[in-house]
Amino acid sequence: MTSTDWAQWHDAYSRPGSGLDARLDAVRARISRHLDETAPNPVHVISACAGDGRDLLGVLATRSDADRVTALLVEYDARLASRAEVAASTLSAHIEVRQADAADSNVYAGSVPADLVLLCGIFGNISDDDVRRTIEAAPQLCAPGAEVVWTRHRNEPDLTPAIRGWFAGAGFDEVAFISPDEDVWSVGVHRFVGPPAPLQPERHWFTFFR
Ligand SMILES: C[S@@+](CC[C@H](N)C(=O)[O-])C[C@H]1O[C@@H](n2cnc3c(N)ncnc32)[C@H](O)[C@@H]1O
Structure with missing residues (x-):
């Protein structure tokens, strides 16, 4: 589906200076904060293009209240989905890992709305039109008051002002x-x-260009 070896891409998380570790810390901090602010209520999470799930699963591994969390992780790469499943199996949270196309709206049927939606590592790998389409579709994943955590590099031309708009x-x-x-x-x-x-069923929101 994509030409990049995304399992290898994950190696950069442990490479000093890659910036990915700092980005991961920032994402994890926002997830932790969301869980703190919603305690003790149940929280349902959707992670699109979840990779090995280390952002959410890493937070849940540190929490005694992980059992109030349910999550759907959608990841296309079989190796990464399998790693996420192994990590999830050690947790008291209820995690489903689906090896599927996260751009296909049908994959979320039965799992929406979510209280927390992770769109991390997507917006730098799809066209600007697809970024916009995905953001415009995001309400379909969200419960009232849900939070979306997203990432994007700011290399020129910096798309983040448009994304925020x-x-x-x-x-x-x-x-x-x-x-x-x-x-x-x-x-x-x-x-x-x-x-x-x-x-909305049968919608295709984005395509990775690398
Ligand atoms: C940049 S990585 C980000 C992974 C993770 N969200 C993170 O931030 O560490 C992008 C991930 O999206 C996955 N991916 C690419 N296209 C996909 C698609 N259509 N459906 C599901 N996963 C996809 C890749 O296999 C890869 O694991």
Whole structure:
């Protein structure tokens, strides 16, 4: 489906200076914060293009209240999906890992709406039109008040101003935008405040270009 070896891409998480470790810390901090703010209520999470799931699963591994979390992780690469499954099997949270196309709206049927939606490592790998389409479809994944955590590099031309505008236009309030001076990664957090949007079947939201 894509030409990149995404399992190998994950090796950069342990490479000093890659920036990915700092980005991961920022994503995990937002997940932890969401869990703190919603305790002790149940939380349902959707992670699209989840990779090996280390952002969410890494947080859950540190929490005594992980059993209030259910999650759907959608990842196309069989090796990464399998790693996520192994990691999830050690947790008290209820995690489903689906090896499937996360761009296909049908994959989320029965698993929406979510309280927390992770769109990490997607927006730098798809066209600007697909980024916009995905953001405009995000309400279909979201319960009222749900948070979306997303990432995007800020290499020129920096798309993050447009991304933040597209979220606003799709019914989201910005909660945080983390963009360190010393690196190009960024992490955004948006809260869904718009009207509920039913999941539209048979939609294809994006295609990775690498
Ligand atoms: C940049 S990595 C990000 C992984 C993870 N979200 C993270 O931030 O560490 C992109 C991931 O998307 C997966 N992917 C690419 N296209 C996909 C698709 N259509 N459906 C599901 N996964 C996809 C790749 O296999 C890869 O694991």
